[in-house]
Amino acid sequence: MAKQRLTQKFVDRESLSKECHKKEFYDTDCIGLFLEVRSGRKSYYLRYRDERGKNRRKVLGRADVLQLTDARNMARRYLRDIQLGQNPFEEKAALKDVPTFNAFVHGAFMPHIKGYKRSWRSDESLLRNHILPAVGHLHLDEIKRHHLVSLFAKHREDHKPGSTNRVMILCRYILNCAINWETPGIEANPSKGIALLPENNKRERYLSQDESKRLFTALEHSDNPSLKYIVALLLLTGARKREVLDARWEDFDLQRRIWTIEFNKLGRPRYIPIADGVARVLEQVSRHEGCPWVFANPKTGKPFVSIYYSWNTARVEAGLPEVRMHDLRHSFASFLINSGRSLYEVQKILGHTQVKTTQRYAHLSQESLIAAANTAGASVPFSGVPTPPALPPAPIAG
Incomplete structure (x- = not known):
């Protein structure tokens, strides 16, 4: 020295x-x-x-x-x-x-949610198509509120409020994870205070029997041979799309007539009764040796990531372009209610924790409502109702 x-x-x-x-x-x-x-x-x-x-x-x-x-x-x-x-x-x-947002997502967040979240592929799709292209290159300490506001505003240009809200919620959750895990570079969530968009998702859309027939006629011509069985299970069980796509053969106990879904939307197991129609559908689905999945993509041997394009082709061909796949779950609840099943029974089958949620799906057909009104009418001791007198013509102004 x-x-x-x-x-x-x-x-x-x-x-x-x-x-x-x-x-x-x-x-x-x-x-x-x-x-x-x-x-x-x-x-x-x-x-x-x-x-x-x-x-x-x-x-x-x-x-x-x-x-x-x-x-x-x-x-x-x-x-x-x-x-x-x-x-x-x-x-x-x-x-x-301090990692970039992209590095944190792939290095920490995605491995975390793959361990417990059945819908992780949906999150991965939102990240890949919308979030990472906008903020993935930024380090966590560089992400500011205006970056997120710009991301959400651009997404809203060609998406409905509900879809944009899912992007906002996912961003907020990822950044909260980074904070809770003491990741360098972030101490406060820049998305805090950004309000969700008002949305009206409480629309009622249920398939009638005629619409169901038209849909299955179109499904017979689908390029995806598994699609008709997937849709059948959705209509016959009221399960969520991802629950059906990720179903494994070992989950179905045909002797006890129970389908076990290990992790539902709330992260806990639930059990769906296997009706006769469900058993018949499963009998028709081809099994492949060494493949645990009921509906495996023949190209990958794994569950379908998305079936949107084949589904969209079928619904348009059936003249039902506005019907969403989640409407099949609504329709299942409607079928049960119209056949006289109680809200409590429907709640248990759908896996809702509150009956209030089930009431949203409950729908009585016009025929059921008329029949119910006729039940009350049968108790009224009148054979008819007199015709009311005609109203006088309205005076002519001026």
Whole structure:
């Protein structure tokens, strides 16, 4: 360790001999500053003790870029900060540890939700198609409210409020996970305070028997041979789309007539009774040796990620372009209610925790309502109702 009063001339002139691979010259004018000379490179370093008394050395910069006076000023400023209890080098190191949103999603978030969330593929699709292209390149400490507001506004241009709200909720959840897991670079959620959009998802759309027949006629011509069985199970069980697509053969106990769904929307198991129609559908589905899935994509051997295009083709062909796949679940509830089953029974089959949720799906056909009204009418001791007199004509103005 050679001590030397460094000058700019000395820095520019100093070089290595063939026998030497490195030299260090400690400046006598600025304690801690030293010049490291290597083959083809010279650099300024600062040597100091951290708050635990350990010797540390940090590079300040290359000597062909920094002037000696610049290096001395930097060294004195850093030493002053360290004396005041601030460590600028630790702050820089912490910045390097801050992941991008994309890195956090793929390195931490997705592995986490794949372990418990059946609908993780839907989240993955939202991330891939909408969220990551907008903010994936940003580090967590760079994401500000205006980035998210811009993302949501752009998504809203060609999507319904409910779809945009799902993007907003997913972003908020991911950022909350980063905070809860003490990920470097984020302490407050930038999405906090961004209100969800008002939406009206409580529309009623149920298939009539005639519409069901038209739909299954169209399904017979589908390019996806599994689609008719998938739709049949949706209509016969009231299960959610992802529950059917992820179904495994081992989940169906045909002796006890129970379909076990290990993780439902709420993250806990539920049980669906296997009706005769469900058993007949399962008998017709082809099994493939070594494949645990009831409906495996023949290209991947795994559950379908999406069946939208084949479903859309079938519903348009059936003259039902507005019918959503989730409406099949509504229709199942409607069929049960119209056949006289109680809301409690329907609630249990659909897996709702509150009967209020089931009431949204409960729908009585006009025929059922007329029949119910006739029941009351049968108790009225009148054979008929006299015809009311005609109203006089309205007077002519003016």
